[in-house]
Amino acid sequence: MRPEGTRTYLGDEARARETCVRRLSDLFAAWGYEPVELSALEPFDPAHPHADRAFKLVDKTGDVLMLRSEFTTALIRALLPEGLPAGPARFRYAGPLWLREAPSELGRLREFVQVGVELVGVSSPAADAELLELAWSALELAGVKDAVLELGLPSFVRDTLEAARLPQEATERLRRAVDKKAVPELAELLDAYGVGGRVREAVLALPDLYGGREILAEARQYALSERAKLDLEWLEAVLAQLPPGVRLAFDLGMARRYDYYSGLTFRAFAPSLGFPLLGGGRYDGAMVPFAAGFALGLERLLEAAGKAFRRREDRYLASSPELARRLRAEGKVALLAHARDEAEMREEARAVGARFVVLPGGTQEVEP
Amino acid sequence: MKGYGLTVALPKGRLLAEALATLRGAGLDLPAPDDERAMFFKKGDLALLLLRNADVPTYVDLGIADLGVVGKDNLVEAGRELYEPVDLGFGACRVSLIRQPGDQGPIRRLASKYPRIAELWLEQKGLSADVIKLHGNVELAALVGLADAVVDVVETGTTLKKAGLEEREVILKSSARLVVNKTALKLKAGRIRPLIERLRQGGRSSTR
Structure with a gap:
């Protein structure tokens, strides 16, 4: 098994x-x-x-x-x-x-x-x-048809959450709620931890910071620290260097493994x-x-x-080793036939998926 | 699913009627699941799958359904990576630790139809016990001594009292959640994002 x-x-x-x-x-x-x-x-x-x-x-x-x-x-x-x-x-x-x-x-x-x-x-x-x-x-x-490259910035989430100045365990629970876009839980946690004002507003906005490029402008109003601003500037600088035609999406609420990823992260979807x-x-x-x-x-x-x-690639079934060698020298995929006559060779060609049979007399296409 | 603009997974049973009403109220023109034996319905480019509660997270996580409705209890139990952006509010219940009145002995065996929630609770309490997975009438396990305690759904608590059992601790408060596949939210943002907004504003009241 x-x-x-x-x-x-x-x-x-x-x-x-x-x-x-x-x-x-x-x-x-x-x-x-x-x-x-x-x-x-x-x-x-x-x-x-x-x-x-x-x-x-x-x-x-x-x-x-x-x-x-x-x-x-x-x-x-x-x-x-x-x-x-x-x-x-x-x-x-x-x-x-x-x-x-x-x-x-x-x-x-x-x-x-x-x-x-x-x-x-x-x-x-x-x-x-x-x-x-x-x-x-x-x-x-x-x-891949209609693929989209989605960019995330876990450092932005980290820097926003750190503005709440909570113990590590509390921050981690917030991170998980952000990553799951679980806004109800997030609001509950912020209430429980007594986080209010601009920090609360910014943390609650994180899960919904996904979409097209317009998200970056929206994110800027929630950048609470110098570091968070630098994170966004870095992202803008990356975008400026990309060739046209790359289909992009953004999710600045992506917060997976942000103690590991220090900057930009990305995934592709189809x-x-x-x-x-x-x-x-x-x-x-x-x-x-x-x-x-x-x-x-x-x-x-x-x-x-x-x-x-x-x-x-097209495959050729050759009736002799010499013919097969010649075909391979031409860069073709050549198989040596084991059949004894032409009719058998056609059978064999179908079995091995060869499109052509090659005999000393010439090359013939095989009906599939 | 391929060939559909949006595929929605809903749980059969007590959440179905409200889930349908809420999603319709938020502008999703879902087909009527009028044939009791059918599991699959379509209308326009919408597909509707009717599933067992606990299967909704599976279908959504694996991308067969783009979104679904499921109780928080089943969502935690599934332990899957889904977006859960809206608390729909209905289907409220709690998952609690239940024991015989006065029983203060150690919990060595814990029975539940939510083995994962039970394990998480034990871990959080620093306890270790064998978890027994049951499929129904879970309270019975505490009454007849199959387990020292059970973890089960409590809606009002009257059934529990009738059975002569005691709710000791609320482990989880549950209500219906909108869950969304991680890829679908991004690739179908044009449809799903406004739906989320309308559901957050209280779905049915904002029907146009």
Whole structure:
């Protein structure tokens, strides 16, 4: 029996997956992102962001290992002993991840593939804009129809909540209510904590700060501190550097993991899918001084992608090894026939999905 | 769902009539679920799914439905990542800890149809007990000694008194919530955002 939340892929599906990963890798390579290969086995670390949800194994020494559950942490940890590069460094990765606790439902697997990049050693609006443009290019390459890149600014939520000057636990409860856009709970909590005035007004406004670009102007009136203002200015500077045509949306009430994400975060949505296709953001200071990146979920991307990865190159069924070699030299996909005569060859061509049969006398197209 | 402008998930049972009235009052022209055996209705580009209470969060989280109505009790129990922007106010009840009168012994076994809420309460109190999942008549478990206490819905408390049990602590106050799929809120903001605004202003009173 196949373990829950795992899949095997054959035929068209397997080919589409391979093509998708290859094209994305080519795209990232064209932007100067260098490949890395990371081990799937990691030492167990209770401080790892997925420590509770990762698959664990016991090593022969008795030490606990965990299966890779996230690329960013794995990559940064691999970089640290090598010493961080002085300037900007670009990395890309692709491979499977495992999460023990992820419910295996529609779009949520326990074994899944991510393809992504990290831009380390630089923190600037230009760096964020580079990642956003690259993420957008990846969605275009996949032919995702009507995709939207949604930008969030968890630091803005953090700075607004901190203006209430509450103990950490209270702030955390407010954060969770903001993230769920649970306005009734939020109002109740603010009452209970005795938060009033402009701070209350700003915190209550956070959940509804989503929509188009007009949201940024609205957010400015709720910027309570110098830091909150700087957060918004950074975002404006990023937007100024994006090429035209990138479809953007904003949610300044997005407050997931704001102790980890230091600046801009982003996700991509497609109308056909109830989940984000990609996610990323800036996490300066979380593990290294300056870093940001994003990852695409292969399974989700393929569900939303057009036919871009489904197409298969024409296949040629050749009657002899010599003919097959000649076709391959021309860059064609050539299979050697095992049939003994022409009629059998046509049968075989249909079975192996070849569009043409090639005999010494010439090439013939096969009716499907 | 594909092919529909908006898909709405509503719970069968005591919340249905008010949920329909409230959403219609806020301008959502929902079909009438007039066939008792059907689970799926459509009108224009709207689709309506009738589900068990506890299934509403699942359908909305996984993006089959864009939005839905569900009691806060079932929402907490589901533990899913949803937006819950409006308290619709109706369907008020509380989820409470219930024991036999005078029973002060330790709670070693706790029965509930809300095992997650029960676990969260135990964790919050720093207690540890085995949680037994039951599907109905939960009070019985406390009466016959299946469990030392139960966590269950209390609406008025009269049933409880009749059964000879005591409500010890209110764990959660519940009422119906509008829940919205995280992607749908963003991609269908043009329709869902105004709906949220109207529901917050008290839905039915602002019918146009």
